Structures are given as structure tokens and as C-alpha cells.
Amino acid sequence: MIKTILFDVDGVMLSEERYFDASALTVWELLFSPGYVGLQGDTFTPAPEEALIRRVREQVFAHDEVLDFIKSRGINSNWDMVFLAFSYQLIRLIEALKPHVPEAASLLTAPLERQELARLRDWATVYAPDFQVDYAAFLPDFARSSAQKADLLLYLNELARERCGVETDMFSPNCALWQLVQETFQEWYLGDERVAASIGRETMQPGKKGFLTDEIPIVPTKDMVELFRTLTERGYTLGIGTGRPSIETHVPLREMGLLDWFDPERVVTATHVLEAEANFPNYVPLSKPHPFSYVKGLLGLSTPDCDVLQYPLPIANGAEVLVVGDSLADFLAARSIGCRFAATLTGLSGQEARSKFEEVQADYILDDVRGLLDILK
Structure with a gap:
């Protein structure tokens, strides 16, 4: 579950x-x-x-x-x-x-x-x-x-x-x-x-x-607010693992009223990745498809980076974690963790990405993020 x-x-x-x-x-x-x-x-x-x-x-x-x-x-x-x-x-x-x-x-x-x-x-x-x-x-x-x-x-x-x-x-x-x-x-x-x-x-x-200040939401903001509200009310813990630096993550999501739905301990950005790379150069690169950002999100920002890097993968409770992404890099990170993966067809390739995600056997393929409510009934 x-x-x-x-x-x-x-x-x-x-x-x-x-x-x-x-x-x-x-x-x-x-x-x-x-x-x-x-x-x-x-x-x-x-x-x-x-x-x-x-x-x-x-x-x-x-x-x-x-x-x-x-x-x-x-x-x-x-x-x-x-x-x-x-x-x-x-x-x-x-x-x-x-x-x-x-x-x-x-x-x-x-x-x-x-x-x-x-x-x-x-x-x-x-x-x-x-x-x-x-x-x-x-x-x-x-x-x-x-x-x-x-x-x-x-x-x-x-x-x-x-x-x-x-x-x-x-x-x-x-x-x-x-x-x-x-x-x-x-x-x-x-x-x-x-x-x-x-x-x-x-x-x-x-x-x-x-x-x-010119960000474009994938789906109407009100739909995302309703999605994250529903997921939170159902008891799911929500986190982020993004290639954006912190300022580029926090500012637009806060302005759209989305950031508050996520556990602050689990909002991991490129800023955290760069800090880890600076402190552990032997592990470079740690950006996706490396699983670091998602593992950090799973364990929490207060978990030391050395513990995140040494955390045994695949995780024992993989069925309890779902990664939602639009790219092959997200998929590869999820597979390294051993968790489930939901692909959204709202990235650069759009619907054309469906065949790619079918080929790699993504667990779920969604037209957009709102489809989560259909698979998490």
C-alpha cells in the first residue's frame, strides 16, 4: 500500500x-x-x-x-x-x-x-x-x-x-x-x-x-490544489524531488498555493544535490537519474547526506513509495530505489512518450498528474 x-x-x-x-x-x-x-x-x-x-x-x-x-x-x-x-x-x-x-x-x-x-x-x-x-x-x-x-x-x-x-x-x-x-x-x-x-x-x-514570474502550470492550479488536498486528506505523505534549485521551486509553488501541501522535510531540490556533491565529490553526479533526491525526500532533509548516500537500495518497503515524473531519468531513479513509478505524459514529448514508458514497463502511465486519483482509489 x-x-x-x-x-x-x-x-x-x-x-x-x-x-x-x-x-x-x-x-x-x-x-x-x-x-x-x-x-x-x-x-x-x-x-x-x-x-x-x-x-x-x-x-x-x-x-x-x-x-x-x-x-x-x-x-x-x-x-x-x-x-x-x-x-x-x-x-x-x-x-x-x-x-x-x-x-x-x-x-x-x-x-x-x-x-x-x-x-x-x-x-x-x-x-x-x-x-x-x-x-x-x-x-x-x-x-x-x-x-x-x-x-x-x-x-x-x-x-x-x-x-x-x-x-x-x-x-x-x-x-x-x-x-x-x-x-x-x-x-x-x-x-x-x-x-x-x-x-x-x-x-x-x-x-x-x-x-x-512567468511560470506555466501544466494543469489548472485549482485542479492541482484539489489533487494535493485530496491526497493529504487520504493520509498520503507528499514530497518533491526536483532538478530545480530551491528558490525556483519555492517561489512559483508558493505563489500558486501548492507548496503548503508538501511536507517541508521532503522538498528536495537541486540546491541540496549541489551541496551533497560539494561535500562528497566521489559520488558526483548526484542529479537524476541518480536516486539521491528521491531517497533524500523519502528519508527527510534532516537525514545527513552520508546516510542518504549509504542507504541500502533497493529499499525494503518499495511498494509503499510512489515516484511521479515525466522523464526517463525519473523512471531510472525510481527503479534504483525499488519503488513504484507513475509517468505523466506532460513533459517535452507529450503523448509520444507513452510508447517509451510502455517499453520500460512503468507501473502507471497518466495523461497528467490528476490521474493519480484514479490509480489511488
């Missing part, structure tokens, strides 16, 4: 669309802003109108085919998605520069930070002014690999060797470039007013209004 229900947020309660918009804008800024690589061919602005956002999103993720591919390989973090898309174009640029600037390839053998990106900008201005970003090329290059989850990020090292002739292990979760990508994404999503509370500094390029 199910006693605890742990929910993902994006693709279950809130639409992922603005996250994907922010992801695309981050890649675009890193490539075309003079503050970063500063390539020719597009004009950067920190305050794009909606039409420009739509154009950038369409181009950067090749009509969302790149997003679909990355998510199909078990990557659920927007930070990882941006890191993959930007790093790939960075490798292509260095490949183009190498015949003119042989030392360009050496940048791939050490941490890449703002100073190194500035050197690439200067070289590209002189030696590769006509370099063309090819977003769609990502797909055939990565399709050659069978890498899944975090190994997809490590595959960038192999591409660097093939294209630039260097042996490197620079591309990895939480490397210096990944940290830069993560902070730049936070600037876009949170905007000038809120970003300092998340990353400890102001935006590098002011003018970003953020998307946090």
Missing part, C-alpha cells in the same frame, strides 16, 4: 518550456555575447522579445530535436543540456582555429573559464570571422556514441580528441566550464533581481528580467 508520494516538478506540475527557453538563451549568450566567445553572425541582447526567444530556441535545439535526444539518453538537468550544447560548438570552433592558432587546442587540456573564452574570442575575430555555428551537427556526432546519463558529458572529451587532436578529461560534471554555464543559466532564469541570492553575485550582463 502506497504511503509516500514523491513528485518531480517540471513536466509534472510546471511546464518545462521556460526552462528550455532559458537554456537556449544561455547557449546563445555564451556563443555570441562579447562578454564570452563573441562570435560574429548574430547580435546578442540580454532583453530579447518573445519572437527572438522563439527563434533562438528553434535554432539552438534544432526544433527541439537536440533536447529530445539529450533527454532520451537520461539527462534531466538543464545545466547539463546547456553544457553539452555549448561545449560541442566550442570544440568545433577550436577545430577551426587550430590550423591558424595551434595553441588553441591546448585550451582543452586545462580548466576553461572566462579568461580562456576571451582568448578564443580574440582569436576567432582574427582567424575565424566566418565560423558558422552548426547546432544540428550535434545530433549525428552524439548519435555515434552509446553514452548514457553523465557519460554523455564525458563523451565531449572523445570528441575533443577526434576533432582537435588533444587528450583531455576537462569536460566533466561540475568542471569550471560547467560552473560557468550553470551560473549563466541562473542569470537568465532568475533575472537581475533574484540571481544574487542563487549564485552569490549580480548578473554579468544586466538587463535580464528572468522567467520565474
